[in-house]
Amino acid sequence: MKAIFSIIGVLFFANINAQKFDCSSKIKEYQELFQAKKVTESFTAWTEVSKNCPKQSESVYTDGIEIQQFRIDNAASPEDKEKLVRELLKLYDQYNRNFPSSSADFEVKKALALMDSNVGTNQEIYSLLDSSFAKNPKNLSDARAIYTYFNLYFEKYQAEKTKVTSDMVLDKYMVISALLTELETDKPEKETEYKTAARGVRSLVKELATCDNLSTYYEKNFEANKENAEWLTTALSNLTIKCGGEPIYNAIAEANYKLKPTSKSAYFMAVTCIKQHRLPEAIQYFTEAEALETDPLEKAKLDYSLATGLLSKEKEKSKALLVKAYTLDPKMGKAYLFLAEQYSNSAEECGKTDFEKKAVYYLAEETLKKAVTAEPRLKPTADRMIERFASKKLTDKDISDKKMNGKSITIGCWINETITFPKK
Structure with missing residues (x-):
C-alpha cells in the first residue's frame, strides 16, 4: 500500500511540475x-x-x-x-x-542514421535492420535499407557458409523480393527506387539464383506452400525472369490460378502458355488479366504487351489495344511509337493511290509527334523514325498540288483514320 502511495505521489508531483513548465x-x-x-x-x-x-x-x-x-x-x-x-x-x-x-520503424531509422553519417559497424547496422525485420518485415519500407539488409545478410553467407546456407539466402531472397513487389504497388511514387533495389538484390544472388537452383528450391517447397497465394506469386515473379518454361513454373502457375483467378495469376498462366506455344490460350489469359486488373496503368501495360506481342500481326486488334493503352496511360509514348511503325509498314497495303500511300507516312509522323508529347525522352527515337519517313511522306507541295490544304482524307483498311491537312 505504501508503494502505491509513493507512485501516486511521484505522478502527482510530476504533473505539478509539467503544469509549472509551460x-x-x-x-x-x-x-x-x-x-x-x-x-x-x-x-x-x-x-x-x-x-x-x-x-x-x-x-x-x-x-x-x-x-x-x-x-x-x-x-x-x-x-x-x-x-x-x-x-x-x-x-x-x-x-x-x-x-x-x-x-515502429525506429530501428530502421537508427540504421539509416548510422549509414548516412558513416558511423558504427556493419554488424550494428545489420542487427538493427534484422531486429526490425523480425518484428514486422513491413517496417522496412526504405529501398536503401532493404538493399543494405540483404547485402549484409549475403556478406554473412559469403563469410560464414556453415551458419548461413544457400537455402537460407534463397529464403531471404524470396521474402525480400515479395516485399519489394508489394511496396511497388503500395507506394507507386517510389516505384523506381524499389525497382532499383530489386535489381541490386537480384545482382547479388545471380550466381546462386540460377534456374537450376531456383527450380530445385521451389520443387522442394512447393507442396508445403501450394495454397499460400503470397508464396506462389513471389515464386512466379522470381521464376519468370529465368525459368518461365520449367515444369515447376507451370505447376506453380496452375496452382496459383486455381487458388484464385486474379490479374497476376492470369498473367502467369499467359506466360506458361507462351512457353508451351499454346498461343490462343495465352491470348485468353492475357485478356483475362487485363479485365481483372483495377489499376489503369497496369491495364495499359498489359494492353501494350498483348498489342506488341501475341497480337502484333493482327493489326486491327493491335491498334485497338494500343489506343486503349495510351488512353489509360497518357504518358505511354511507346504505344504511339509502335502504332506509328505499324502505320508505316502498311502504306502499300492501305494506300490506294500514291497520294494515299504518302498520307499514311504523314499519319505515322503525326503519331510520332504525339509519342514525344506523351513521353519527351522518346524524342531521339522518334526523330530517327521521322527521318526514315522523310522521303516517303507528303510534302507541303504535294498537299498544295492536290488542293488538299484544310481538307481531310480517310485512310481505310485496318488503319481507319481521317487525316486533316493544315491550311496554307
Whole structure:
C-alpha cells in the first residue's frame, strides 16, 4: 500500500511540475529559434521540453530529430559527429517508448542514421535492420535499407557458409523480393527506387539464383506452400525472369490460378502458355488479366504487351489495344511509337493511290509527334523514325498540288483514320 502511495505521489508531483513548465510555450520557443537558425539556443530549449514534456506531442521528437540532424551535419570533427549520432539514436529509442504506434520503424531509422553519417559497424547496422525485420518485415519500407539488409545478410553467407546456407539466402531472397513487389504497388511514387533495389538484390544472388537452383528450391517447397497465394506469386515473379518454361513454373502457375483467378495469376498462366506455344490460350489469359486488373496503368501495360506481342500481326486488334493503352496511360509514348511503325509498314497495303500511300507516312509522323508529347525522352527515337519517313511522306507541295490544304482524307483498311491537312 505504501508503494502505491509513493507512485501516486511521484505522478502527482510530476504533473505539478509539467503544469509549472509551460510545454506549449517552450515548444513554440524552440521552433522559432530553430527557424531563425539559432540552433544552439533552439537545442537548449528543446532539451528542456524533452525532459519536462516527454509525452506532450510527437513533434517534440520529430523536431528534435531535425535539430539533432542539423547538428550532426555541421559537426566540427568526426568524433563530435559520432557523439551526436549516438545521441540521435537515443532520441529514436525515446520516441518509440513514448509513441510506439508512430515509430515502429525506429530501428530502421537508427540504421539509416548510422549509414548516412558513416558511423558504427556493419554488424550494428545489420542487427538493427534484422531486429526490425523480425518484428514486422513491413517496417522496412526504405529501398536503401532493404538493399543494405540483404547485402549484409549475403556478406554473412559469403563469410560464414556453415551458419548461413544457400537455402537460407534463397529464403531471404524470396521474402525480400515479395516485399519489394508489394511496396511497388503500395507506394507507386517510389516505384523506381524499389525497382532499383530489386535489381541490386537480384545482382547479388545471380550466381546462386540460377534456374537450376531456383527450380530445385521451389520443387522442394512447393507442396508445403501450394495454397499460400503470397508464396506462389513471389515464386512466379522470381521464376519468370529465368525459368518461365520449367515444369515447376507451370505447376506453380496452375496452382496459383486455381487458388484464385486474379490479374497476376492470369498473367502467369499467359506466360506458361507462351512457353508451351499454346498461343490462343495465352491470348485468353492475357485478356483475362487485363479485365481483372483495377489499376489503369497496369491495364495499359498489359494492353501494350498483348498489342506488341501475341497480337502484333493482327493489326486491327493491335491498334485497338494500343489506343486503349495510351488512353489509360497518357504518358505511354511507346504505344504511339509502335502504332506509328505499324502505320508505316502498311502504306502499300492501305494506300490506294500514291497520294494515299504518302498520307499514311504523314499519319505515322503525326503519331510520332504525339509519342514525344506523351513521353519527351522518346524524342531521339522518334526523330530517327521521322527521318526514315522523310522521303516517303507528303510534302507541303504535294498537299498544295492536290488542293488538299484544310481538307481531310480517310485512310481505310485496318488503319481507319481521317487525316486533316493544315491550311496554307
